[in-house]
Amino acid sequence: MKHPIYLIIFLFILAGSACGTKAEKSGPVTAVELYQQAFAAKDADKVSIYSCADWEAQALMEMDSFQAVDTELENLACTETGNDGDAVLVKCQGIIKTTYGEELREIDLSVRTWRMIQESGEWLVCGAQ
């Protein structure tokens, strides 16, 4: 072939398209886990990008309330529990440990069920019950 680089690009596009038609690695469970990790790390940028438009402001407000304390995420494990219309429901086990001076608190993550929706190929946190 005269220009092998064309062939290489074509193969890359083909590989990309093939990947795109397969189910992508990321699912609602992974997305919640990434959201929880970003939340515990107080990473506002990631909390924003893992949230849907309706939930983002609430997520950032909740995260702000942790600004003064040290946080640590432990034993996080999430599972799909069902559907709510187009949304997928996900429940997580684990705790966020917060420390403020001598004061220790544990926030149980299992009390919430997360509503996950898919937009432009991304699974996003879009509320909690």
Next chain:
Amino acid sequence: MSIIQIAILCGVSALAHVFINVKWRGWLLLGLNITAIYWLQPAMPIRWMDFWLPTLIIAMTVTVWAITARPEMRFTKNNWCAGLFAVLLIICVALTRFISDEGIITASRPPQFGAVLAGLFFIGLIVLTFGKFSNPSKGLLTLFIAGFILIFVFIKLPVLMLLTSKVLRMIVGQNPQTASTFDIRWLGYSYVVFRIIHTIRDRMTGRLPDISLQEFINYVIFYPSMPAGPIDRMERFLKDLRAPVTRSPDTFAIGAERIFSGLIKKFIIADSLAIFSLNAGNALQVNSIVWQWIIVYAYAIQIYMDFSGYTDLAIGMAYWLGVRLPENFNQPYTRANLTQFWNNWHMSLTQWFRGYYFNPLTRSMKSGKIKIPATVVVLVAQVSTMVLIGLWHGMTWNFLLWGLWHGMGMFIHNRWSDFTKPLTIKYEDRTMLKKGWSLFATFLTFQYVALGWVWFALPNLDSSIAVFKRLAGL
């Protein structure tokens, strides 16, 4: 940049130094530069922007090359290969989406592959249209310069930054209500725009040398200098890029020495001083006059160490890659007047402004139909240059006042020099007197520059004025 990122870049540069050869150096640099632009781009709260903004820089670079290169030079085999190689690398970055749920090269997961292909198709169409049908006419080139400056204004002026963030958030389906002026963090654009404007201006004046697409991308997004300068000139950069690579223990040692110096300056001295130097928090907490002066002096040293440390790192890494970047600092705080200070502080920036703004402006004011007094020419040129340098850092009142502070300072020094010229000549032979005066002038210049940092370091006028009052014991 974090110390881990710097360590990795230094490691890559050292490896490149060992294995680089003239034949493949351009291609190796192209690969490293394109990968680095994605990898160094910080995370943003707007989805996929950490992929699209570096892609936009590459697209701008290629488009500018397409309009500034001579038409007969554009569609050569070498340039096609460089363009396709760039596309291939962008596709590789986009494909990392399928490997990890988080970013591997980019800060977060790249956008959907279809969107990337559509984006690349659109960019390719623009580049090909300009490449096929455009001549580097002055009108078109001026329009491009205006466009790049406009983009700069949109990412530096708080009210427009907010608007940009809201629009981008709406485009990607995020909540525009949570937009803030800190959302857009576009790595390197401020420096890229200097290199691009310099290229377009040199094409307009017929001074631009012939340059291939591969060389041009390497020049504009050269990874050691892309995040924080220095701003190199294309002719000088090309000379190094086309020269044979000198590889010896000595050249390695020179690069290593600069990198070591940069690491000490940035991560030991500057970061230690940052704990108690002037910032919004410290300014509020410090009440005594002595401590207020200490935090201002600490900031003066910190900003110098920080910035010249980054410059040392850039120069050291570039040295290993066979490129001698220009110096940016030459003991600026030991200078006896403000003009000398600016000739030795962020030198590549001041040289750029002198070449592309100050000199053309003074020339046009002096040669215009209306006779303008020399004093007015100096006042307008110096003040406007310094105000522009201030606004380049950020379009806020504080940066504007910092620019005015230096512009007026330089003008006053200019008038003072004229006024005291007879005295300087009269006491030319009095060595001790001259030395004493020089020491006093250096001390005075440092005080003026240090006080100027009060505008620069603080976020608003109220906090700066409060610090000035406390410094004066009010």
